[in-house]
Every structure is written in structure tokens, then in C-alpha cells.
């Protein structure tokens with residue numbers, strides 16, 4: 427039994443200077459060879475690990491048989507965003523984790539094959555207009571992230587008239603403004619959004635629901651049901667001394683400036699960004715890796731990633747950690763900032779930190795980081811990026827009577843994905859998701875339940 431075919435990637439010292447893709451994808455020959463490794467299990471555990479229920483052995487079989495157009499057809503039956511998922515899904519903890527081959531050696535490269543089929547389709551197939559019989563009912567989708575796009579796509583295929591309302595001037599949510607082009611190029615996302623537009627889905631940009639229009643306005647305009655997929659865009663802060671000094675960014679602000687506003691091209695584009703020489707990123711998740719690798723690409727001489735646990739506990743995908751290290755990001759483990767220090771003009775110039783150690787595992791198996799006494803030290807920096815996690819977007823719930831949230835700000839939904847407001851459904855990060863595929867899975871389940879709701883005459 428062979429090993430998984432490795433996808434080729436650009437050299438670290440070349441790629442860490444631009445925003446072009448790091449991974450280069452499979453060639454058709456590599457895809458066919460990798461697809462042939464699939465055992466075509468009758469009981470496919472991989473599919474059970476997929477929140478959007480893709481027929482994984484089904485699409486892989488077509489690749490193995492050199493029938494790529496059929497492979498993408500099978501993928502698209504369930505997944506509206508295969509080129510996105512093939513690039514950013516944590517397959518190692520989803521489908522590939524359950525692949526039977528993973529027990530003895532390496533799993534089939536399901537994500538790599540999904541990416542291959544999707545890219546092949548973009549390059550070789552035209553976006554044909556799907557024939558859909560309208561059912562006369564209208565659904566409003568709030569937010570154009572993966573949850574909203576998935577819910578919209580599934581409902582459009584069932585004949586609903588769909589409008590997506592988005593507060594920003596572009597679609598995709600975090601896929602556009604958070605994840606950088608070197609992992610997910612905008613034109614790849616555009617191509618997936620175009621296939622949704624071909625289903626008749628309409629977009630209204632620069633429209634902040636809650637302020638520009640209310641949920642009640644949408645019902646008054648004739649929408650029969652509403653899906654909320656407003657995500658988790660509210661940054662977490664450390665609440666320590668000096669956090670308001672200049673050149674301390676939240677990761678969200680930093681990435682939005684770069685990815686959405688092209689700030690690294692200032693003054694050609696309107697939005698500026700300070701290009702630090704000596705950048706420190708605080709955190710250990712995907713957002714931290716994206717921020718660190720982005721800072722390097724816009725010219726930082728040194729980028730340190732400060733994390734209070736060790737690499738082993740970092741929540742970022744393994745591949746992102748490897749890529750960051752290869753590109754010259756230095757990991758400063760078991761370290762926590764306690765105070766920021768500024769120069770006379772209130773620009774950050776250093777951080778006081780403490781060293782941490784991990785306790786023995788508690789009942790849940792988790793090792794807690796605790797401060798080592800008298801371990802304080804100074805780390806010099808001229809830009810700090812805080813990538814400490816994101817909280818649910820509070821604007822819509824706070825402006826909508828009856829839309830209840832739990833103690834952490836997540837929308838409360840029932841097992842039908844309906845919020846406390848009749849006819850208003852929700853999914854994705856605003857309702858407790860935390861990955862692209864979870865958001866998509868919730869969007870899909872919500873679409874099923876909206877369809878049932880709108881065809882149940884008792885409502």
C-alpha cells in the first residue's frame with residue numbers, strides 16, 4: 427500500500443514574499459494515481475466525517491476512472507464550495523481522519539482530490555445556467571460567509587427566490603476578508619460564487635441588517651423566511667496595560683486591511699497599513715498563522731508568534747504551522763504578554779512577557795498554562811497583532827427584539843436551526859460553529875429545515 431501523493435508547493439523563501447498560492451495542486455496524473463488508493467469501502471466512514479455529506483468514494487471513483495466532469499457533478503450535489511473546502515478544510519480531523527487507510531498508513535488525500543476536481547471544472551467547464559422551477563417563495567440570507575452561501579445555494583436549487591444581504595462590499599465573509607490569497611485566492615472564491623449566481627441568487631452589498639434594514643423590514647418586503655449567518659467577527663483583547671498604543675492591531679483589522687482593502691499597495695489603494703520590521707503575533711490558531719505569514723509577506727524582517735502553550739496544543743491546522751515555520755516565522759512558546767511599552771509618541775516599542783509552564787493534565791485531559799514566578803522579560807517589537815479568538819457578531823441580536831443569545835453571545839437555535847423568532851433560522855459561527863465546513867454543514871441543515879417549514883401549511 428502506497429503513501430499519499432504529496433501536493434507540490436512553492437519554495438518557502440520565494441513564496442514568503444508574495445501572495446500567490448503556496449500549494450500548487452495535483453496534476454491529472456497525480457489525481458488519478460491518488461484516487462486509485464481509495465478502497466471504495468461499502469461502508470464509507472469518511473463520508474460520516476463530512477458535515478455536508480459528500481459522497482466521497484463516489485467522486486473519487488470518477489477521478490480514478492479519468493472522468494473528472496462526473497466527479498465534480500457528484501461533489502456539487504452536496505457541496506456548493508468544493509474549491510474552497512479543498513483548500514481550507516481541516517480534513518485531517520474530518521473525512522481523512524475516518525479513512526480506513528489512516529489506521530495503517532496515510533489516508534487518501536480527499537481534500538487534495540476535491541481541490542483538483544473543483545479546479546479542473548473551473549478551467550474546463552462553462553457555468554451552465556441550471557434549469558430551476560421557481561416555487562414562488564422568497565428567502566433572505568443575512569451574511570455571505572460559507573454558512574450563508576451554502577444555505578442560499580441549497581434553497582435556490584429547490585426553487586426559492588434568494589437574496590443575500592451582506593454588510594461589506596464583497597461576498598465570502600472570512601473566506602474573502604480573513605483567509606489570505608496565498609491559501610485561498612480571491613479568483614477561486616469568485617468562481618464558486620459565480621456558480622451560485624448562475625442559480626439566480628441575488629446579492630445586496632453594503633447592507634447591514636439591523637441598521638440599514640431590520641428583520642421585520644425583510645418580512646414586510648415579502649420574504650417568507652430568513653437565515654442568519656453573520657459569523658463571529660468580534661475580536662478578543664487581552665485587557666492588559668498599553669493595549670491601545672499605536673501599531674497594535676486586532677488580527678481581524680490587520681487581515682481586513684490587507685485582504686479586502688489591499689492596504690499593502692497604499693497609496694495606490696486608499697487604506698494604509700504600518701509595515702513593521704519586528705512584528706509579534708499573539709495566538710496559536712489559523713488566524714495567528716495567517717497574520718504572521720501575511721506580516722512576513724509585506725516585508726517584516728522578523729515575525730515572532732507568541733503562544734502561552736506549546737506547538738502541540740496550537741489549534742491551527744498542522745499544515746499552516748509547518749508552512750509558517752518553513753517561511754521563517756519564529757514560534758515563542760510558553761510565553762504570555764503582561765504589558766505593552768510605548769515610546770514618547772505612544773507607538774508600541776516592546777512587550778513585557780512572562781514564561782509559562784503546563785500543569786499535569788486535568789480530568790478533561792487538558793494541561794493548563796501557569797505563570798513561572800519572576801520569569802518576566804522584554805520582547806522588542808514595532809507591530810503587535812492580537813489573534814486571540816473571535817466572538818459572535820453582536821450587532822444583529824442586539825438590535826432585534828426576541829432574537830435570544832446564550833451567555834457567550836451565540837444565537838440560540840433549536841434542533842430545526844430556528845432561532846427564538848418564528849421563521850428566522852441561523853447557522854455558522856454566529857450559532858456556535860468554528861470552521862468553514864461546520865458553517866457549511868449548519869447552512870445545509872438550516873436550508874433543509876427552512877424547506878420543511880415553508881411547506882408545512884400550519885405555519
Ligand SMILES: Cc1cc2nc3c(=O)[nH]c(=O)nc-3n(C[C@H](O)[C@H](O)[C@H](O)COP(=O)(O)OP(=O)(O)OC[C@H]3O[C@@H](n4cnc5c(N)ncnc54)[C@H](O)[C@@H]3O)c2cc1C
Nearest residue numbers: 569571572573593599600604635657854855860861862865
Ligand atoms: C483568519 C482566519 C482564518 C481561518 N482559517 C480557517 C481555515 O483554514 N479552515 C477553517 O475551516 N476555518 C477557518 N477559519 C474559520 C472560518 O473562516 C469560519 O468558521 C467561517 O468563515 C464561519 O462562516 P460563517 O458563514 O458563519 O461566517 P463568516 O465567514 O464570518 O461570514 C459572515 C458574514 O456576515 C456578514 N455580516 C455580519 N453581520 C451582518 C449584518 N448585520 N448584516 C449583513 N451582513 C452581516 C459579514 O460581513 C460576513 O461577510 C478561519 C477564520 C479566520 C478569522
